[in-house]
Amino acid sequence: MDRFVPTHHYQSTQPSGEPRAGPPPTSGELGVLIKRLRSQTEAIYRHSYDASTWLARGQTLAKLGYPELAVGDGWKAELLVSSTLNILISESATSAIALPAWKLGYRMGFWMSSAPEGGADAELRRRDEEQRDMLCQYLAQTQGKARRLMEENLCLWPELETGKYIRRRYPWMRKEYGRRDDPLVELINDEFSETGQACEVRRHAFGHGTKDTSDVLGIFATRDIAANDTILVDYTRTWGCNGPGTDGYAANLGGDQGCGNLFHPNAGLTIDLRWLRDAAGKDARCCLLVARMLLCCLEDGASHPLAHHLVARLTPNYSGQHVHYFSLLNDIALPNTFLRTQTSIDIFANRAYDTWVLFTIQARIFNNTCGNPMAECLMPLFSLFNHSCEPNVLWGMGVDHRTVTVRAARDVKEGEQLFVEYDGFMADETLEVRRRKLGKWLEGPCACTRCMREEQEKQQASERVDEKIEGAGWDISKGQLPVFPEDQLKLKN
Ligand SMILES: [Zn+2]
Ligand SMILES: [Zn+2]
Structure with a gap:
């Protein structure tokens, strides 16, 4: 967010088909929003305790289609506002007689006494009270906007304070x-x-x-x-x-x-x-x-x-x-x-x-x-093993929840890659089910020795079935459906 990135690198994390806070930006708007995102990020690190800077960037992130990040900024804005409001409200309840009133230091999130030393000036106190009321109103408004920003980006709200997103590499990451x-x-x-x-x-x-x-x-x-x-x-x-x-x-x-x-x-x-x-x-x-x-x-x-x-x-x-x-x-x-x-x-x-x-x-x-x-x-070394549906190593977690032991599942030769099975309950599943489940971890279908072998077997079986159809002279495109014994049909599964 604090680094220049070309517009075409931006890819929203908003799942398509899910309700979103507003329509996706046009390509013209995208350039403007990305510029805004950078300048708002800079503003945040100049005035880190100003709720309005966090709110503004959260609104831009929502428009760009990053619901999880919009909620993060909304949460910080809300936290800044509510902690300030709490101080103000408790001050006005306890200090009706004994002011000094406190003012928010400009965009600094700290408080300064505004009454002069030993000051008992009634006019000054009245002005301070007025300003405090105005500040309370302003903060309450910001709080309302921050909550709305969060709610709009938590698509399961109000049932759950939960949203949906697609995990992506953020374009501004170095x-x-x-x-x-x-x-x-x-x-x-x-x-x-x-x-x-x-x-x-x-x-x-x-x-x-x-x-x-x-x-x-x-x-x-x-x-x-x-x-x-x-x-x-x-x-x-x-x-x-x-x-x-x-x-x-x-x-x-x-x-x-x-x-x-x-x-x-x-x-x-x-x-x-x-x-x-x-x-x-x-x-x-x-x-x-x-x-x-x-x-x-x-x-x-x-x-x-x-x-x-x-x-x-x-x-x-x-x-x-x-x-x-x-x-x-x-x-x-x-x-x-x-x-x-x-x-x-x-x-x-x-x-x-x-x-x-x-x-x-x-x-x-x-x-x-x-x-x-x-x-x-999260194991520092075990996490680096790649997956195979016929692994050459087995693993087990200790009762301390902090130790994983890896053993050879069979004789292994020097130079062989060591594979573990990511999901221990997957061994009896079909090729399709295993590949679908492995999509959680792997980019593309699993290409381990077992999956490739089973894929090839399926391919050969399907070719044999096609040959039988041709040999029998059926034309499936004309709706002539062949009938096979059950065992052959299974090959098609
Ligand atoms: Zn596999
Ligand atoms: Zn424990």
Whole structure:
């Protein structure tokens, strides 16, 4: 948003066919809106605590078709207004006699005493009260507009504070945040060698293609590995567990008996995240995982969260038109509240933690996690394995929710790529069902050895059926329907 990007790079995240706040912009309007977006972003970082700047940019984002980002800016505008209004209202209730009144410093979000030292000037007090009333009215109006902006972009409102969007790469993101550079690949290989030296990451994992394939990574065996041997024990700092909340209640949020480890919702010994677990409900594990990832970026002093090695190594799946839900609470309010109250980040003034950055991190995290209804983990090394429907390695998560162990499913030769199965419940599904389910992670249909073999078998079977039709002299185009024994029909499924 703070970088020049040609108009044709902008692609809305608004799902087609969903209600939107207004008609999509014409190509002429698009140029104007994009210019406006840049200048409004600059205004935000000049006057970070001015609700009207956030509101204005949120309205532009809504027109451009970024509902999740419009809601993010609306939420920040609303937060600024309501905290100011709360002070004003409590001031006017308690200071009817003892003014000084307070005025909003111009676009600064702080308050200045307007009455002179020891001032008892009645006229001045009356003017201050008038100004305060006017300010209250203005803020209430802004608050109303911010709420409307959020509601208009949460397409399931008022039933749920939830909207829909398509995950896309935001056009203003810097190129260097979108690919794995050589120092990062080296760092990952150092991590692999520390865990047992059985495998490493390599570029061009599926060979050199016509497009640049250097960012296609895969994990390869660096020596012969016998069936059942442990290849890797991966341990993570970024995970989330629906463990006990502030009341110590150990039942799983889904209603079943859950994790009873009182420390699991926390990060280390010092950061209590149980409030996040309580606020997020059954999706707490995902919110805790995002919070822990943000914490890693801060603890490690990353120049930008997208440059942190744990975030930078992950790829999102931006292909296709898959519609995702976003929640005002879990995807916007809670991560921002966590940053605001438990870290040193100023969510209004620090552009490195803008809403689009949070959504980019989330898209990368949730394309790479493993877990169960109780825990969600982002493993630093395990997440880099590619998928196969006939994997040569098996994996299992430890009861600590932080460790994944990878074993050889069969004898593996040095130099072979190591594959895992992304969805452990998929093995018995048909080719079509597997490919449909894998669309969540893969760009294009799965091209693993099993899928390619089954595709070829289907193709051959269908050719055999076509030959029979021709041999029998039927002309299907004239409505002559052949009848086959049941077993042959099955081939067509
Ligand atoms: Zn747990
Ligand atoms: Zn496959």
